[in-house]
Amino acid sequence: MNCTDKPVEFQSLLTDELASALRNYRQWHCRPDEGKKATVLDCGSARAIFESGPIRGRAHICTLTTTAAGAVMRDFRDSGAALRARLQSLSSDQLWSLVQQVQAEGQVEARLLGFPGAFLRSEHLQVDWKPAKLGWVAIGRGMLTAPGAPSGKSVRTWVQEGASCVVSLLRSTEPQFDSARRACEAAGLRWEHCPLSGKLAVTLPAKCKSYDDSVSLERLQRLLPELLEAQERVVLHCAAGMHRTGAAVFGALRDSGLTAELALAGVADMRPVTHAALLAVEKAYAPMPLWAVIEAATWTTPR
Structure with a gap:
């Protein structure tokens, strides 16, 4: 089943033994199986079917010695x-x-x-191999990851790991915005801007006075599936990569057809701190974990 000798550490949510045989997930075509909660990977004549959950993994990347x-x-x-x-x-x-x-x-x-x-x-x-820093999750035909706001050095890492598009949730007035946009555009990455005002935008959007929040939330629900279907490798970020980012990546995983449990597992693979933020209990809401508040308040696509 190996497509190349390129080393990679790889896991699926439910089929670790099968997944351990896959050496280079970038050369596999990943798609949802129509009518079933499954993921199909095709590579030439080989095929692997994962009965549930997103395909995810942390590869090794090569750099010049x-x-x-x-x-x-x-x-x-x-x-x-x-x-x-x-x-x-x-x-x-x-x-x-x-x-x-x-x-x-x-x-x-x-x-x-x-x-x-x-x-x-x-x-x-001559190249060295080292573990990738980003946790990529395959959704449909694309890949998604969720770090914090970029610096010049981190953008270079994103490019090395194959990122093709950046979706920024930063407000244009936030200190990191200008430098993040310049670094991404200078690196040749596609830049998409969907500004969200903060945590309230994804927990109580009805109470937000910002028109941009409602527009951005609606656009995100259209934009992310379009990018992923176009086989983009998408980096989605806000400032800390927790509440706004957590809402967006969790929503994208849920909208791909995953259960809440599997979507949370996918977020954990992307970035543990973002996963922890989604599990944190919001005492003002019943109490409920943040992911449940976000889903009820923000992502309205029928499940």
Whole structure:
């Protein structure tokens, strides 16, 4: 069942033994089984059916070694620094594809990287493998994760892990907003903005005076399924990555057809602190855990 020798640590919610055999989940086509609470993964002639729950996992990603970076600087002299930076800006999948191409052909021209006439050899593409920092969950044809607000360094990590789109819940007046948008756009990531005013926006939206909250909540329920169906790898964030983010990712998992229990398990895989925030009891509401308050108040799609 292995598609590649690329190492990955992978689990499914209910079929750990089967999932442990899957080596590179990015090469599997993940889709819901029509009419059933199941997830089907196709890879060529191989097929795996997970009887319930989202497919999730924390992969290993490859990065250029210090020795390889030094070889690039040494062998390409005037363009070495720029070529090294370009290689280091590639996603893990893109870098690994180059490694495999060099293994097969002996050398590869870096024309598509913007360096015609520069031929990369195996000594320029030695890589280290390290555990990914983001917890990705497969929903439909796409992937979703939920960290906190980005910094320049974290955006580079997102790109390395294959992120293609960022959905920000930050208000435009929040301190992190401008720097987050600039960093994401500079990295070539698609930027979508659905501002939410804060925790109240997802617990008691009827009491919020902000028009943007109601518009953003409605847009999120349309936008996230569209992005995931388009096979985007979506990073969704607010400031701390807890209440607003928790509401949005929990809602997306529920809207994909999962039970509340499985949706919460998916959030736990994305980010334990976000999961803990959803489990926290809100004494002002009966009492109820935050996820139940959010679901009753915000996500109105019929279950």
